[in-house]
Each structure stands twice: as C-alpha cells, then as structure tokens.
Amino acid sequence: MNTLFNIESAETILRRLDNLTETNIAKWGKMDVGQMLKHCQGPLDIALGNQVLHTKLNFFQKIMLSIYKPLLFNDKPWKQNLPTAKEFRITTPQIFLEEKKNLKLRIETFSKKTDVKTWPNHPLFGYFTPEQWGQMQYKHLDHHLTQFNV
Template sequence: MKSLFETESARSIIERLDLLDNNSQALWGKMDVGQMLKHCQGPLNIALQKQVVVTQLSFFKRLMMKLYKPFLYNNTPWKHDLPTIEEFRVTTPQSFTTEREHLEQLIAEFSEKTDVKTWPNHPLFGYFTPEQWGKMQYKHLDHHLSQFGV
C-alpha cells in the first residue's frame, strides 16, 4: 500500500490533481470537483490538528468504526458512495482553483512530516500509527481522484 509519506506517492497525487480542471466530472457520487477538493482537505486537517471534529457516536457506531478501521489503510479499494461525517460533507459551491491550491499545500505539509512519531488520535477511529496515517491519507486521496477519472 502506498503512503503519502513516500515522496513518489505524494508527487503522483499532486500530478493527478493537476490533471483535474473546473469541468472534471465525477464517475460516481454527488460532489462536483471543487467540493471534492474541499472534502479531501478534512482528513489532512485532522491529522495536522487544523480542524477539530466532535462527533458523538453510539456504542454500535463505535463498534462499526473499529471493524471498519483496517480498511482505511489496507490494500482493499474503498467502495463507491461511502457515508461521510457531517463535518466533511461539502454541499455548497467551492472555488476549484482555491481548493486545489489549499489541498496541494496540505499534502506538501503532511508528506514532509515523515519523522513525526506521535500523531493525534483520529476523532472517530482512535489511534493510528504513523505508517497507518500515511497510508490512510494516500488511500483517501486516491479514492477521490479515481472518482474523477484521474
């Protein structure tokens, strides 16, 4: 599994972002390209402690999150149209250029932190190792870039 901490993997994500334009169409899902770019910033902001998510989960949902957690960073592709938490839902129009620039900055900032040994707990999934954080971030971005055919 690729990781956003790998220089070549981070570079490939940026190259794929550069293939998008304001008219890129999703192959599935409800977000347009600007909304997707904004959405993809959420998990990076969480890891970089730039956003706080306070979501109350029932016992059943916490159990489901524990069962689903390994799929976030393993080699199994994510399914289409997975649910997302309210804080990461983007339904309003977004500036394609602005959101792509912000996402590229966050990717660069995150991918440079290869020597960080302790990351914050994820608000829904709890503890991730640095390796799992890198793989999860790569996999999330890969999923959404595939959503837009790049």
C-alpha cells in the same frame, strides 16, 4: 502499500491533482470537483492538527467503526459511494482553483512530516500509527482522484 510519506507516492498524487480540471465530472457521488477538493482537506486538517472535531459516538457506532477501521489503510481500494461523515460533507459551492491550491499545500505539508511519531486521534476512528495515517491519506486521495477520472 502506498503512503503519502513516500516521496514517489506523494508526487504521483500531486501530478494527478495537477491533471484535475474544473470540468472533470464525477463517476459517482454527489460532490462536484470543487466540493471534492474541499472535502479532501478535512482528513489532512485533522491529522495536521488544523481542525478538531468532537464527535460523540454511541456504543453501536464505536463497534461498527472498529470493524471498518482496518479498511481505511489496507491495500484494497475503497468502494464507490461510501457514506461520508457529516463533518466532512461539503454541499456548498467551492472555488475550484482556490481549493486545489489549498489541497496541494496540505498534501505537501503532510507528506514532509515523516519524522512525526505522534499524531492526533481521528475523531471517529481513534488512534492510527504514523504509517496508517500516511496510508489512509493516500488511499482517500486516490479514491477521490479516481472518482474524477484522474
């Protein structure tokens, strides 16, 4: 399974990101390329402790999320048009080059934290092992880079 904690996997994601241009069009979804770049920073910010979300879930939501949690870090690609948590929806225009630079910085920072053993809980899914955090971050970025044909 690919993980951002693997040097080659992280470099592959960064190379794909370098191939992304402002003119890339999404194969699915509502975000443009700048919004996607901003969106992808959210989960990295959560893991890095740069952002804290206080999400209240009801019992039904907790049960549903626990069923879907393993799909976040297994080796199967995510399906297209999955719903996005409202906290991670980006609907305002973004500056492409600025968001691309910000995302690259977060990826580089995250991928170097191979020695971290305790990560913040995810606001929706709760506890992840370090391995699961690395796999989930890779999978999320792969999903969106694929969405924009890179």
